[in-house]
Amino acid sequence: MLRGRVDVLYDVSAEALDSLALSRNVRIFAADRPYAHLVLLNLRKEPFKDAGFRRALNAAIDRESLVRDVWNGHATPAEGPVWPKNWAYDERLPRFIYRPQALRQRKRFSCLVIDPSHERLALVVQRQVQEVGVDMQLQFVSADRGLSLMRAGDFEAILADFREGPNMVPAYLNWHSNGPNNWGHYENEEVDRALEEIGLARSPEEYRRGVAAFQAAIVQDPPAVFLTWGQRARAVSRRFVVPPVPPGTDVFTTIRFWTPAAAEPLSAN
């Protein structure tokens, strides 16, 4: 984009965000994504059958440092399975708290990493769990390979970003025992009940109750290691006049309203 060859960057990496934001020729539009970076655990694999281990893993994660050191502040800690922007989210609900405790026995598992941009996240998580006695072996796989292994259940853990919002439908798809995307084979009656209550809720109160029960059940019996909620940053050349974008809204939703700033050719700069 700085070279003047494109007018729009679909996704600006967190590392490039600050640098690109300095350019006067580009406007950056950042918005919270309803996607959670997490380490999905295959509960059919031995180490993860123990809910205590899974809670220990979540407690070993310093999410604030992930936001700071990995994402340069362009993310928010994922302290639960519910997207914080969800209207039913309540900060008073139980959540994952950074409270690392060394395990009595060292454990080891392998973790697939699909997205190269998650390499640093993977390394930091690897080091954090290492602090409590977990040896997380990282392995890069292609997206196709990773999806294939995930569907086949042939994995122990996968680090990726999973859709968890903006409503509770993704949660149902991912974490209900009958959810089509429940790749980790997670089963928890309280979670199922909470998700069904959410689905059948006849009032906001019932919906909120369901969300609260869901979050409490997940914190108690986590199906994954929740890390961070991502942000998505778009870069748009100032050759376009972009109308005001509501906070948290993807700028691409307004693309039909964009107008050229001036009738001039694409800058060579």
Place this chain on the structure above:
Amino acid sequence: MRARIRHIAARFALLLAAAAVAPLLLYGAVSLLSLQRATRDSVVAGNLNVATRAAEEIRRYLTTTAQLLKALGADLQETGLEPWQQERILKNYVLRFREFREITLFDEAGRVLATSRIGSPALQIPTTVSSTIDGVSVSSLKVDDDLLPTATFDLHLTRLARPSGWLTAEFSLEEMWRTVDRIRIGEHGFALVVAPGGDLIAHGDPDKKALVALSRNIADHPLVRELASAPPGAPPAFREYAYGEGGAPELGVAARVEPLGWSVIVEQPTAEAYAAATRLERQLVVVIGAALLVMITIGYLFGRSFIGPILALKRATQAVAAGRLEARVDIRTGDEFSDLGEAFNTMAARLVELQENVKRQERQAVIGRMVAGLVHDLAHPIQNLGNSARLMARDDMDEETRRSVRATIERELEILKRFMDDLRHVVKPRPVERFPVDVHRSLDDVMEGLRVEGERAGVAVETRYAPDALVIDADRFALGRVYRNLVTNAIQATQPGGRVLISTARTGEWVEIRVEDTGSGIAPERLAAIFDDFVTTKRRGLGLGLAISKRIVEQLGGTITVESELGRGTAFTLRFPVRQAPAEAAAS
């Protein structure tokens, strides 16, 4: 004179301006020059300081990176670690020092021994070495896919003085960019970093970061050219230049990042760099200009007030010279000018007094002369008339004697009539009528009688006419009176045995009639007033003849002049325009 006096006012203004403002102008000029030089030196020194510190910061940043890599190399080499342990160290390094994107350990053949990457390393052992810092070679800078600057640091490892592999790191130079971005001189002063070949590797101007992304080479930049030809260790450079098409003049300074040969250039538009000085210059110029204007105005007003009394005296003097003796000056300056004004007024008052005296005396003299003349001129005819009347009353008078007495009576009456005519002519000039007149014939009309008068006085009256007839437009009778006045005066002024010559001539378009005598002449001091009323050089007569003659001549469009020399004689010259019409008209 007026302009000259005003010039004096201008001189005063200039004098004051020169005396008061010229030193100020000189001071201002020196101040401006000093200000410009001092500002330039100050800005250059300040910007050089910024560039030097930035270069030093970048050098330390790169040196620290090289030392980190060397420390890592020592940790990996001498401790007999297993590959997985080496790999963990590398990963921890990458996490600890986030500028390291990747660190990979190679053996001498280029095989990967350990890497910080989860997958395959992207780095390879270097094939060429561009520049080194603290024993670590540094590749040229490139902008990666995340639009961030990166360079590869390569440490050649040795064991027992033999090459044992490579520790290679991809390093993000984003911090260097931030260092450059932080440098902001004024509003439009930025820093840039240039590699030895002229490749732009950082630019603090947000609008020009794209040049780095485009790997722009600015080897033709004036400072880069100068640095390229400067020997290592040369002092920081600076110059003013306009770079690029339509580029504004800029002040640029440069400092080297040793030992890589990179250069940190800090450039700022000269308009901004010297803005404070320019503002001060303008203020100084305005102040000096205002001071100059004020001083010139004060000088002018002071000059005007100084020469005001002189101007008043000049005007009053001119008025007095024009005859307005009532003119006075009112000067209240309280200084010598006041005294001068009072002296002038006293003088003017005295002049009035003297003039009244002169007029009174003149009036008395004229009346006396008139009365004397009247008595003198009238006494003789009246006596003759009286004598003649008594003779006429006698019975013993024969007829011839009676006729002679009657003739005497008529002549004396004629004389009295002419006398009265002269007086009347003075009081109320008779209008003249102009007809073509043959000058010679008009002269002949009167010359016969005048010759007789001359013979009685023992004076020869001669004529010498021009060969051709001379015709003018004139009143024949008025002209005859003029001839008689002039010739009679000439006869009366000439001693017996003398001569009176009447001559005519044509000079161009003029006819000249000259009456000259060999008489006693007229004193020069009296010559100017000879045509005035009641002025005469004779012992008898009212002195009206020449005055009347002059009026007649001027009524006829001619002139009358006189030349005289005491003891040699006098000559009167009449000049009339030649009549252009045919001469035969004059016969009438």
